[in-house]
């Protein structure tokens with residue numbers, strides 16, 4: 001005889017896990033409780049602080065919540081949606097529904113952990129429990145430690161340990177059986193409209209971004225056909241190399257276990273696609289790596305991972321910063337990258353590295369300002385990966401590139417966008433320049449510029465800095481990281 005369920009009724013609180021398949025908290029709830037309620041909060045603590053009412057993330061979340069609600073309704077339940085402060089709304093809803101516990105999945109961001117502790121305390125005060133589960137990472141928190149029992153801060157040994165430890169049980173789907181478990185959704189009000197929570201549509205579908213588990217499925221199926229070429233194509237922004245799954249991973253419209261399972265099996269059993277799959281798997285491991293960095297070192301949110309890098313005196317120049325944000329630096333690859341971000345909310349990984357390096361090491365501007373701009377604009381903004389990427393570019397991070405390695409934005413452009421396909425897409429003013437000159441229009445012969453109809457300073461800006469001079473200034477600026485505070489330089 002099956003054991004009686006442990007709980008009479010529980011509430012599953014969805015956050016960055018907007019799907020009903022392979023979902024840790026939902027699986028646990030449907031196994032352990034007789035009746036399961038589901039909820040999502042449009043958290044005013046986050047939303048009220050957003051500067052733009054046309055925020056692509058909110059639009060994406062809203063679309064995903066609608067799809068999740070429709071799915072739950074087909075199974076007899078519904079999603080209880082609130083537009084409120086989650087810290088208060090979840091304990092209040094638990095009270096209203098009379099549930100014994102709230103189930104949710106782990107979140108590693110300091111603000112989310114603080115919110116969850118507050119919710120946990122409020123629930124406990126009413127004799128209710130908050131139960132949380134690992135869902136968005138394969139290995140989390142203390143699961144992978146060095147031989148000395150410390151968190152990893154270098155990626156390669158972390159990856160080796162991750163791969164060595166992985167077995168089928170880590171990838172097993174958390175199968176959810178909704179039938180007969182969902183609390184009756186008949187009286188649950190419809191999901192509020194986007195306008196009802198104070199936001200406007202952003203034209204996501206025209207950008208090719210389809211919210212919800214259905215959008216994730218379509219993006220995954222598209223990438224599955226291309227995975228074999230990933231390792232060769234991923235660095236070229238002019239071609240369709242990466243998966244474009246980041247927004248789905250961010251909001252959990254697809255399960256990380258499913259993606260890792262696919263990459264793992266392809267790597268082992270499909271020789272033609274194995275190299276691409278291995279390379280992609282490595283990227284998914286970076287995601288876990290930065291989650292655990294943020295978990296163990298929450299101070300990275302506003303401090304350098306290596307404290308000596310906070311001795312650097314950054315350039316304070318609003319005009320230069322604006323030129324970077326608005327794609328007006330005069331360096332075509334950087335400008336095209338920034339326009340991609342502005343117009344689509346996405347930026348190719350190679351370009352994130354190039355644009356970040358340019359802000360920090362060509363303009364000398366504090367990485368935190370760049371990180372903040374990306375955080376406002378990226379549809380896949382994830383605190384751990386964004387902070388990790390920025391601190392990598394600034395050389396202040398764990399396993400970052402050394403400070404004296406400074407990307408040359410023109411060399412990067414020639415190498416990764418050789419025919420200027422990506423540049424021409426975002427900078428039509430430069431479209432008629434020959435491949436040779438499209439990377440550095442200021443170096444083109446006057447007749448070439450005039451033939452292409454480009455007047456520098458009018459159709460396209462002159463460079464805001466000279467890269468060679470900026471490079472020297474950066475090396476001088478970073479010299480402080482080599483000496484102890486107040487001490488003399490060691491080399």
Ligand SMILES: Cc1cc2nc3c(=O)[nH]c(=O)nc-3n(C[C@H](O)[C@H](O)[C@H](O)COP(=O)(O)OP(=O)(O)OC[C@H]3O[C@@H](n4cnc5c(N)ncnc54)[C@H](O)[C@@H]3O)c2cc1C
Pocket residue numbers: 234242243244245246247249250283284286287288290347348349350352353356374378380381382383385386387388389390393
């Ligand atoms: C300065 C900078 C800022 C970044 N900010 C973010 C961010 O806010 N959110 C974000 O998801 N990624 C960020 N990245 C990492 C990476 O650029 C994106 O994950 C990737 O471009 C997303 O596109 P994709 O899904 O097509 O990637 P794919 O190449 O298909 O990679 C698959 C998945 O692996 C993960 N991944 C790939 N690279 C990294 C990485 N370096 N670190 C952590 N996870 C990774 C992502 O979840 C990604 O969706 C940043 C990188 C840099 C250099």
